[in-house]
Each structure stands twice: as C-alpha cells, then as structure tokens.
Amino acid sequence: QVQLVESGGGLVQAGGSLRLSCAASGRTFSDYAMGWFRQAPGKEREFVASISRSGAYTYYADSVKGRFTISRDNVKNTVYLQMNSLKPEDTAIYYCAQAPRTSPYTGRLSSEYGYWGQGTQVTVSS
Numbered sequence: 001q002v003q004l005v006e007s008g009g010g011l012v013q014a015g016g017s018l019r020l021s022c023a024a025s026g027r028t029f030s031d032y033a034m035g036w037f038r039q040a041p042g043k044e045r046e047f048v049a050s051i052s053r054s055g056a057y058t059y060y061a062d063s064v065k066g067r068f069t070i071s072r073d074n075v076k077n078t079v080y081l082q083m084n085s086l087k088p089e090d091t092a093i094y095y096c097a098q099a100p101r102t103s104p105y106t107g108r109l110s111s112e113y114g115y116w117g118q119g120t121q122v123t124v125s126s
Contacts, residue, residue, distance in 0.1 A: 001026050002024070002025070002026035002027060002098060002115040003024070003025045003026050004022055004023070004024050004096050004097070004098060004115055004116065004117035004118075005022065005023045005117060005118070006020060006021065006022045006094065006095065006096050006117045006118065006119060006120040007020070007021050007022075007023075007120060008020040008021050008120060009094060009120030009121045009122045010121075010122070010123070011123045011125065012086055012122075012123070012124055012125070013124070013125050014086060014087055014088055014124055014125065014126050015085060015086065016086050016124070017082070017083060017084045017085075017086065018083045018086065018122060019080060019081070019082050019083070020036070020080065020081040020083070020094055020096075020120060020122075021078055021079075021080055022034070022036075022078060022079045022080075022081075022096030022117055023076075023077060023078050024077045024078070024079070024096075024098060025077065029072075029074055029077040030053055030054070030074040031053060031102040032053060032098050032099045032101075032102060033050060033051065033052055033053055033098075033099040033103070033105070033106040033107060034050065034051050034070075034072060034079040034096060034097065034098055034099070035047065035048075035049065035050035035051070035096070035097045035098075035099075035106075035107065035108070035113055036048040036049045036050070036070060036079075036081045036094060036095070036096055036097070037094070037095045037096075037097060037110055037113075038090075038092035038093065038094045038095065038122075039092055039093050039095070039119075040089075040091060040092040040093075043092075045095070045110050046061065047061050047108045047109065047110070048060070048061055048064055048068065048081070048094070049061070049064065049068055049069075049070035049081060050070065050106050050107060050108055051070045051071070051072050051079065051106065052104070052106045053102070053104070054074075055071065055072045055074070057106055058070050058071075059106060059108055063089075064083075064090075067083065067084050067085045067086075068081060068082065068083050068084070069081070069082040069084075070082075079096055081094065081096075083122070086122075086124045087124060088124045088125065088126045089124075090122060090124050091122060091123050091124050092121075092122060093119040093120065093121050093122075094119060094120050094121075094122050095116055095117055095118075095119045096116075096117045097110070097113035097114075097115060097116050097117070098113060098114065098115040099112065099113055099114065100113065100114025100115065101114075
C-alpha cells in the first residue's frame with residue numbers, strides 16, 4: 001500500500017524559505033516520477049514541480065521557476081521541495097504525488113498521478 005507523508009510546512013514571512021519533504025513507502029520509490037501540487041482556498045489544485053525517476057529531469061510551473069527546487073533521494077525514499085523567496089501568493093496546501101505506473105514520462109497534470117499525500121499547509125505572510 002502506497003503511503004506519502006508530507007512535512008515541513010508552516011508560517012513564514014514573505015522572502016523567507018521553507019523545505020518540504022515527502023516520505024514514500026509501499027513500493028520501489030525509484031521506479032516512479034514524483035510531483036508537487038498546491039491548492040489555495042477557493043482555487044483549483046495546480047502543478048508546482050515534478051521530477052523524473054532518477055532525478056535527472058525536473059519541471060516547474062512558471063510561477064515558481066527560479067525560486068523553488070525539486071529534488072529526490074532514492075535511498076531515503078523522499079522527495080523535497082526547497083522554496084525560496086516565498087510570496088504571499090504561494091500560500092496553499094502543498095501535496096506530493098506519485099505516478100501510478102513506472103514510466104520515463106514525468107507528468108505535469110494532477111490526472112497523471114495516482115497517489116497523493118495528505119498535504120501540508122504553507123502560509124506566507126506579507
């Protein structure tokens with residue numbers, strides 16, 4: 001049974017940094033692409049970043065490019081999201097997600113992910 005557990009969220013001032021972690025269990029972590037998504041109150045869930053199985057390829061939403069970095073540790077079965085220069089509009093619940101099947105493709109749509117964590121709240125004050 002796949003489990004994804006996020007941590008690292010919290011309250012931070014604008015311009016600050018946070019690092020989110022997502023610990024995965026239940027199947028071979030290195031076989032699956034991983035992604036981060038977020039959902040702000042009253043808005044749809046949106047793509048933030050994704051990373052290929054080996055970590056060689058990463059993709060970002062335009063809104064976070066240059067500020068956020070996704071990475072993974074296939075020994076620790078963990079994916080990370082380093083968030084720098086945070087803005088109030090980054091406030092949301094952040095979810096990590098795992099692809100449903102092993103594939104060289106790294107998705108950027110929520111429909112391309114089959115497993116989700118419970119989410120962690122990130123609040124950026126102005």
